[in-house]
Amino acid sequence: MSEFFASIGFLQEGPFAVPRWEALFEKGMDTLWQGAATTLLVASLGLALALVLGIVIGVMSASHWRIPRAFARGYVEFFQNTPLLIQVFMLYNALPLLFEGLFLPVVTIGILGVGMYHGAYIAEVVRAGIQSIGRGQLEAALSQGFGYVGAMRYIVVPQAMRIVLPPMTNQAVSLIKNTSVIAIIAGGDLMYAGDSFAGRFGHYGPTYVMVGLIYFLMCFPLAILARRLEERLRAD
């Protein structure tokens, strides 16, 4: 057996050599799991923020009120058309200049960063969902004395959410992966933990394979969920 492994060149030397794997399993996994915990924290709070922003801004951009609609459009275009990496960099470096002494913890920056960025995408999903609900629903609610916000909250948005659940779940998947940008500001997340362990000992190969695998384990169940929801929606 060992002769068989000995015959495989890339396990003898180079980035994926066996000793590097051994080092990762002996010294690296604790660091990675800690990073994964931080990633989960940033992702779950970021997702909560993204959902709130996405629903509020999605409702605003589907409304007939000119100023909220203009604000919502501006928000969406800004966050969709600039890289998340730069947004996070600005939160970290420019915020303390704009508001003197405002140094946010990196985890908070991560939550704000992915929350606001994916909030813009979710807003577009929500807007499309709202617009797919027939106008009669809004009119029925208004005719019963609901205000616009109440009609959205009780009648239109709950129906829209059912439709947009699958694309929303896909947004959650990309949000998890995008939390990795806080590695550039020493965010303590999974990507950062991987980077620092790999950098310290030079075991890049096994470390990044493992980091990728852990991201996959976090995202894959959601991807399955998205497909299930979509099938259920089609069945109705």
Place this chain on the structure above:
Amino acid sequence: MIKLTGVSKHFGSHQALKNIDLEVPAGQKLVVIGPSGSGKSTLIRCMNMLEKPSAGQVIVDGVDLTAHRAPIAKVRQSVAMVFQQFNLYPHKTVLENLTLAPIVVRGVSKDEATETALQYLERVGLSEKKDKYPAQLSGGQQQRVAIARALNMHPKIMLFDEPTSALDPEMIQEVLEVIVGLADSGITMVVVTHEMGFAKEAADRVIFIDEGEILEDGTPIHFFENPQHDRTKLFLSKILR
């Protein structure tokens, strides 16, 4: 109860309503008849401001709805509308369709809203469907639920916008019977319809509207037996054949 003064409505270059004056006293059962595209739906939708008039004044229950910052939502609580396409809330059960607005909008307790809802479902003959979803009901049943939903707001005014036009013929009667049954209730009713039998049976007053103008205004007998305008006669000759 409802007073329209000089109401006009434009959709782009098309004028759907031309300077309409109309007063509906409390308790009256008014039927609005007219060919399709005549403006009759626009007229009834102006009465609860689902359409905003381009000009003129709409006063409902003493409140000028066309005034700046008028309390439109407040007035709508007592002006129920029944739509051609029912517009039941598909994500809510029949019972929840009836109780949602009373609870959320009018602040009625859940127990009270449920109690009256069950009474109104009984009245439209659908008590046993209370836990179904709208999609599980026939069109006629959905429209009866929509009427019960309207009633559960305890409205002073009920607006019916072609309530039977989307129904299969065999379901029209069950819905009309429910509406006729309401005629003694004292609620002011405005009904846009193509059902001439209903107009004869239930209306106190019929108006005929064509090209955005009221051409006839009087009792059902006046309308059916002694119409004044050639356009009315033409319409009746087509419809009463």
